[in-house]
Amino acid sequence: MTNESIVRTKTRRLKIQWAPYVLILPSLIYLATFFAWPMVRAIRLAVWDEGALLTLREEAATRGQSAGALPQGASIALLDRQSIIAEPGEPVGGEVLTETWFRVQGNDSNGNPVEGWSPESRVRVRATDDEGAPTGGSIRPKLGAAADPLTSLYAEPNENSAVTGKLNSGATVVIQEQADLEVWFLIEGQRDGKTVTGWAPSRMLQIYGDGVSGRIDTGDTGQFTLTYIQRMLNDRFFRPALSTTLLLMVIIIPVQFFLAIIMALVIQARLKFNTLFLAIFAIPLAASDLAVGIVWYSIFTQSGYLNSVLQALGLLSSPVAYLTADTRHWIIVAIWLAEVWRATAIVMVIVVSGLQAISQEVLEAAEVFGANLWQRVRHVILPLLKPSLQVALILRTILALQVFAVVIALSGGEVVTVLANETYRQYYTLRNMNVAAAYAGFILLISMFSAVIYLRMVRSQEEANP
Amino acid sequence: MTTTNAPPVQVSDEMAQIRARARRRLLVGRAFTYLVGIVLALWVLIPIWLIASMALTTPETVRSYPKSVLPFITFSFDTMQFFLQSRGIVPGLINSVVVAVITLVLSTLIAAPAGYAISRYIFRGRDAFRLSILAVRAFPVVILSIPLAVTFINLGIFDQVYSLALMHTALTLPTTILVISSVFASIPYELEEAAQVFGCTPVQAFRRVVLPLVLPGIAASAIFTFVMSWNEVFAATVLTVQNRTLPAQVLVSLRQSPEPYKFAGGFFMLLPSVIFILFIRKYLFNMWGQISK
Numbered sequence: 160m161t162n163e164s165i166v167r168t169k170t171r172r173l174k175i176q177w178a179p180y181v182l183i184l185p186s187l188i189y190l191a192t193f194f195a196w197p198m199v200r201a202i203r204l205a206v207w208d209e210g211a212l213l214t215l216r217e218e219a220a221t222r223g224q225s226a227g228a229l230p231q232g233a234s235i236a237l238l239d240r241q242s243i244i245a246e247p248g249e250p251v252g253g254e255v256l257t258e259t260w261f262r263v264q265g266n267d268s269n270g271n272p273v274e275g276w277s278p279e280s281r282v283r284v285r286a287t288d289d290e291g292a293p294t295g296g297s298i299r300p301k302l303g304a305a306a307d308p309l310t311s312l313y314a315e316p317n318e319n320s321a322v323t324g325k326l327n328s329g330a331t332v333v334i335q336e337q338a339d340l341e342v343w344f345l346i347e348g349q350r351d352g353k354t355v356t357g358w359a360p361s362r363m364l365q366i367y368g369d370g371v372s373g374r375i376d377t378g379d380t381g382q383f384t385l386t387y388i389q390r391m392l393n394d395r396f397f398r399p400a401l402s403t404t405l406l407l408m409v410i411i412i413p414v415q416f417f418l419a420i421i422m423a424l425v426i427q428a429r430l431k432f433n434t435l436f437l438a439i440f441a442i443p444l445a446a447s448d449l450a451v452g453i454v455w456y457s458i459f460t461q462s463g464y465l466n467s468v469l470q471a472l473g474l475l476s477s478p479v480a481y482l483t484a485d486t487r488h489w490i491i492v493a494i495w496l497a498e499v500w501r502a503t504a505i506v507m508v509i510v511v512s513g514l515q516a517i518s519q520e521v522l523e524a525a526e527v528f529g530a531n532l533w534q535r536v537r538h539v540i541l542p543l544l545k546p547s548l549q550v551a552l553i554l555r556t557i558l559a560l561q562v563f564a565v566v567i568a569l570s571g572g573e574v575v576t577v578l579a580n581e582t583y584r585q586y587y588t589l590r591n592m593n594v595a596a597a598y599a600g601f602i603l604l605i606s607m608f609s610a611v612i613y614l615r616m617v618r619s620q621e622e623a624n625p
Numbered sequence: 626m627t628t629t630n631a632p633p634v635q636v637s638d639e640m641a642q643i644r645a646r647a648r649r650r651l652l653v654g655r656a657f658t659y660l661v662g663i664v665l666a667l668w669v670l671i672p673i674w675l676i677a678s679m680a681l682t683t684p685e686t687v688r689s690y691p692k693s694v695l696p697f698i699t700f701s702f703d704t705m706q707f708f709l710q711s712r713g714i715v716p717g718l719i720n721s722v723v724v725a726v727i728t729l730v731l732s733t734l735i736a737a738p739a740g741y742a743i744s745r746y747i748f749r750g751r752d753a754f755r756l757s758i759l760a761v762r763a764f765p766v767v768i769l770s771i772p773l774a775v776t777f778i779n780l781g782i783f784d785q786v787y788s789l790a791l792m793h794t795a796l797t798l799p800t801t802i803l804v805i806s807s808v809f810a811s812i813p814y815e816l817e818e819a820a821q822v823f824g825c826t827p828v829q830a831f832r833r834v835v836l837p838l839v840l841p842g843i844a845a846s847a848i849f850t851f852v853m854s855w856n857e858v859f860a861a862t863v864l865t866v867q868n869r870t871l872p873a874q875v876l877v878s879l880r881q882s883p884e885p886y887k888f889a890g891g892f893f894m895l896l897p898s899v900i901f902i903l904f905i906r907k908y909l910f911n912m913w914g915q916i917s918k
Contacts, residue, residue: 178746179742179748179751180742180748181738182746183738183739183742183754185734185735186736186798189794189795190758190761190798193769193794194764194769194795197772197773201769204775418665421661425658425662425665430659436665439670440665440669441902442669442903445856445898445899446856446898447872447894447898449856449858449872449891450895451895453676453879453890453891454672454675454891455672458672460884462689462690462691532654561765561859563858563859564876567879568879568887571880578767582767583859583862586774592771596772598767599765599767599768600768602767603764603765606765
């Protein structure tokens with residue numbers, strides 16, 4: 160159909176056209192955003208440990224020179240502490256230690272006005288504005304005989320900066336500004352047998368009760384890792400999920416093709432109620448997989464239709480429980496029937512369109528020369544249908560890897576599990592995005608393998624009949 | 626075959642026998658085909674009949690054993706009513722419809738130009754584009770859902786109906802592009818050309834001639850998009866928590882829910898898609914013919 164229109168439009172090829180590119184641009188952008196990019200993200204989630212390393216700094220500053228890095232979980236010793244203005248954005252992980260400093264203005268003991276920064280611990284807030292921000296207060300008295308009775312004000316919210324003035328205890332001050340500081344620690348730890356020393360923000364660290372030791376809670380630099388993939392492979396549900404998925408694929412697909420070809424042949428016979436048959440055969444095409452799972456649940460559940468019929472026929476004395484942990488094989492049978500029921504329609508539609516493309520003369524010729532039904536199917540129809548069957552096969556293979564809702568409906572997702580269900584369980588129940596992504600990547604890998612075959616096939620077909 | 630002026634040919638007994646046998650074989654063959662067709666039709670229809678029987682009766686009948694089918698049991702909407710009054714079902718239904726409608730509109734708007742381009746123009750990269758769409762169609766929703774969930778959480782648009790619709794649009798877009806391109810391909814380009822010969826601008830030719838012809842096809846593709854979004858359950862379950870769509874709501878509450886709820890839910894989800902598909906099946910064949918080409 161398209162080929163004809165291509166021939167017709169061939170004359171348009173002469174000049175370069177922008178129109179088609181403009182027309183496909185939105186879909187290209189959309190598919191890049193919602194297909195290509197998430198796919199890359201999924202792989203990254205599966206093999207990339209976001210917080211593997213914590214970069215230490217020469218100075219207590221976010222953009223300070225790197226002084227090396229320590230892996231997540233490394234034990235550290237705390238050597239020093241300093242506060243800097245917190246970076247905007249929410250702190251992650253660990254225990255965030257913050258300090259608040261005020262920029263205050265007051266009169267020193269000589270009556271001269273002084274202004275500078277003072278830690279919150281030195282100022283008692285006595286007045287706040289409508290929004291609760293402090294506006295005024297007084298200097299707290301210092302305790303202890305040895306202490307300097309005067310409170311220093313600094314040029315910056317940092318005890319190492321220049322002193323701009325000193326205030327008596329009890330002096331009234333105006334609070335001009337408030338700064339939230341984050342505490343940084345000078346830490347020391349071991350990496351690959353070498354000692355690394357540098358500054359790190361408290362939010363990345365876990366500080367032990369003694370106040371002088373701790374561990375790296377989370378890093379800020381990613382690193383390639385196979386941990387998640389290993390965790391997936393060692394997951395006790397991985398092997399059952401993989402084997403069940405493959406088993407289902409192997410038992411579902413041949414039956415689907417067998418039924419689909421028979422359906423297509425019935426349609427091809429051009430019976431009186433041809434369109435009615437076609438419409439009925441196509442019904443499951445639109446059926447939701449969850450709904451189909453429930454339909455077959457109504458048949459296989461203990462008080463379901465299967466038991467009712469068998470008992471009415473006298474084949475059973477009491478209802479049998481099919482969908483239990485002890486009867487895995489019955490659950491597989493139920494999933495098998497449900498999937499065959501649901502997805503045969505897609506194969507049927509592909510086969511019927513393939514059959515319609517075969518010229519009627521070829522089939523009639525075979526009939527005239529005395530070929531019986533089986534010979535016609537085996538030697539004429541199947542070879543001519545090969546391209547359609549291959550496409551249907553790959554499509555069904557990839558879709559079979561995604562079986563999910565039917566399994567949930569029939570087994571609750573515990574007794575019999577499949578790869579898609581494990582992805583869901585890792586994500587939803589265990590809240591482990593990375594292992595879930597590893598599962599997803601694994602499904603991607605198998606699908607990609609099939610898709611490569613699929614693409615090569617389509618291409619060779621397009622070359623075969625240009 | 627036989628000339629009209631010749632005397633009627635005396636058919637030998639042997640010949641007559643062969644003919645009779647051939648006719649008998651044809652009849653038997655026909656009857657057999659009918660039989661096979663009817664058996665297969667029953668295979669498709671009986672499960673739908675069973676679930677309809679369970680959904681359109683009283684909850685007491687659903688719980689009873691042995692089970693029976695509709696003409697022989699009480700017909701009632703009680704089970705459906707029970708299902709629809711369960712927690713989260715009506716909001717789920719609304720969410721499902723909203724997601725499906727947004728998906729339908731977005732997907733059709735983005736896909737229609739691309740479908741037109743594929744069917745009407747030859748351009749460098751056309752085959753690559755078609756192949757990548759075919760490839761993308763095949764990719765599992767499972768892979769996309771996890772990273773998109775993480776991204777949506779980071780962007781603060783997680784658990785929103787419209788972010789799920791964005792995801793569903795991505796899922797349905799390849800199919801929609803292929804269906805729409807097959808719809809355009811079925812309208813000969815000569816029609817557009819003729820309109821231009823008679824003085825229409827290309828845009829007018831498109832609006833006055835092509836658009837009325839393709840609208841039914843595009844409507845069919847939109848319905849199919851709606852059905853795909855309505856049925857989708859994995860991404861819906863992963864990407865929503867509070868704002869569940871109907872399938873997601875049924876899926877997560879499946880285990881602790883009674884049988885009347887399950888059966889009514891299954892029937893309720895099955896019904897609209899089955900009805901829709903009966904209307905658009907003609908176009909589905911177009912589409913799959915296109916894809917397997």
